[in-house]
Amino acid sequence: xxxxxxxxxxxxxxxxxxxxxxxxxxxxxxxxxxxxxxxxxxxxxxxxxxxxxxxxxxxxxxxxxxxxxxxxxxxxxxxxxxxxxxxxxxxxxxxxxxxxxxxxxxxxxxxxxxxxxxxxxxxxxxxxxxxxxxxxxxxxxxxxxxxxxxxxxxxxxxxxxxxxxxxxxxxxxxxxxxxxxxxxxxxxxxxxxxxxxxxxxxxxxxxxxxxxxxxxxxxxxxx
Numbered sequence: 238x239x240x241x242x243x244x245x246x247x248x249x250x251x252x253x254x255x256x257x258x259x260x261x262x263x264x265x266x267x268x269x270x271x272x273x274x275x276x277x278x279x280x281x282x283x284x285x286x287x288x289x290x291x292x293x294x295x296x297x298x299x300x301x302x303x304x305x306x307x308x309x310x311x312x313x314x315x316x317x318x319x320x321x322x323x324x325x326x327x328x329x330x331x332x333x334x335x336x337x338x339x340x341x342x343x344x345x346x347x348x349x350x351x352x353x354x355x356x357x358x359x360x361x362x363x364x365x366x367x368x369x370x371x372x373x374x375x376x377x378x379x380x381x382x383x384x385x386x387x388x389x390x391x392x393x394x395x396x397x398x399x400x401x402x403x404x405x406x407x408x409x410x411x412x413x414x415x416x417x418x419x420x421x422x423x424x425x426x427x428x429x430x431x432x433x434x435x436x437x438x439x440x441x442x443x444x445x446x447x448x449x450x451x452x453x454x455x456x457x458x459x460x
Contacts (some may be wrong), residue, residue: 267355284329386446
């Protein structure tokens with residue numbers, strides 16, 4: 238079992254709790270935890286100086302709210318709604334007889350933040366101990382959910398040509414559910430579909446994306 242120090246709990250609470258309280262609705266707070274660095278020499282004061290500099294390199298107004306605690310934090314500039322979209326905490330622990338351990342925790346508000354918490358935390362950590370700094374990669378734009386009779390997806394409601402009123406609802410994640418509540422899944426490669434539903438059924442999708450035939454089934458999409 239992995240032990241969590243009180244300082245680590247502080248960091249998560251600081252980033253997550255604060256951003257959750259300021260995040261616009263609807264929004265989500267994403268966390269990055271686990272980056273750790275150990276120095277065999279140096280003092281807690283050395284760690285604090287590096288913590289301040291590394292935080293200020295990517296955020297602003299880095300501070301140690303309780304002097305001497307080793308807990309450093311900083312926040313991004315305000316987003317369009319007037320609140321920060323990112324925060325980070327750097328926690329310094331003194332080691333005996335010398336040296337220190339440091340941990341990094343970051344949080345961002347999605348979708349307001351343009352980058353992920355992992356990207357932010359990695360750069361802060363690299364700035365701290367001299368690693369390579371990379372451009373903060375933007376959060377990938379999710380692909381739009383297919384609509385209508387898309388030829389690259391089976392998403393939608395399909396009616397059985399042989400059993401009037403009997404339908405299959407196919408989801409973006411590959412799940413399917415029939416009108417009786419029985420579930421299965423689907424895969425589409427090119428125009429070949431495989432439905433796992435009371436066994437596996439190989440089917441062919443029509444060029445207009447509206448019909449599925451084969452494997453003992455004939456279905457028409459409602460689109």
